[in-house]
Amino acid sequence: MKEQFITNTINLKSYNISESDKIIVMYSKEKGLIKGVAKGIKKTKSKLGGRMELLVANKMLLNKGRNLDTICQAEALNTFLNLRSDMNKLFYSMYCCEIVSNFGTENDPNSEEIYNLFYSFLERMSEAKTKKQAMLCVLRFQLKIMDITGYSIELNNCVKCLKKPCTSEIYFAVEHGGILCKTCAQDINKKIKIPQKILEFLYTLLIEDFNLNTRYDELATEKICDICINLLKNYIEYYSPKRFKTLQMLESIR
Ligand SMILES: [Zn+2]
Known part of the structure; x- marks a missing residue:
């Protein structure tokens, strides 16, 4: 069973790591700066969709990885x-x-x-x-x-x-x-x-x-x-x- 954690985050920036995936850099309420892989985010049918855009606040569920955590679910708290x-x-x-x-x-x-x-x-x-x-x-x-x-x-x-x-x-x-x-x-x-x-x-x-x-x-x-x-x-x-x-x-x- 994978270790998971939930935290409130605000997206700060993102960068591409492959044809379909991005890394999202976020500021989280519990852990400060964190990064997470948004898999398939560049596909039109991605379930994470607009919630991975910059300056969106989400309640995030992440899977802990050895090097990088993966974003599993995001519930938008505010899109401002x-x-x-x-x-x-x-x-x-x-x-x-x-x-x-x-x-x-x-x-x-x-x-x-x-x-x-x-x-x-x-x-x-x-x-x-x-x-x-x-x-x-x-x-x-x-x-x-x-x-x-x-x-x-x-x-x-x-001073x-x-x-x-x-x-x-x-x-x-x-x-x-x-x-x-x-x-x-x-x-x-x-x-x-x-x-x-x-x-x-x-x-x-x-x-x-x-x-x-x-x-x-x-x-x-x-x-x-x-x-x-x-x-x-x-x-x-x-x-x-x-x-x-x-x-x-x-x-x-x-
Ligand atoms: Zn003085």
Whole structure:
């Protein structure tokens, strides 16, 4: 009797291994990153069908293999249908999907938290009515995923003197992991000035529940969201263990 296991997953990417089979890379609630062979998926009559498409959440039944597990059954939990008809939403989702795929690990101890965050992200992105709503969704995701994976961005205290900056002249330095006060920033080359208001905005998004609307949802403009997404994009890219492929795509919808 083959050993089987059940887990909730979200499809991250896939690649061909033969005329009819594909390997699906997924993020699972119980085990972090996993891979499974979808047999016969490229045939028109495949019983797995559309459930193996990217960014679909499934309840999966897998057969444990010596090297590779095989997908036996998949029950769609959410296809996040409204992502697929809007290019902005789709590109943002593919970017966040790549963050999960780059920072996710096998047997990740934080897998449940990451899975739930990614699921909430896709759900909310799917429901977004405006570009600004979609952008806020990306920002929340960028901040929270860095926090969960241990690359938390310091937004309150200067990363060098560890004190709260006493002037409004504050800098952000990717390589130092967060903000710098005016004095400490003096001998740092790679830094950008960051307004206090932007820091407050980001901090609120970081600490509030993913699905909660903050007062910033109305106050923030597309331009501010764009600046922040870009800032966090550079941060995430710097700490990523793998190279990003979706950045050009992200650039195309700015
Ligand atoms: Zn300082």
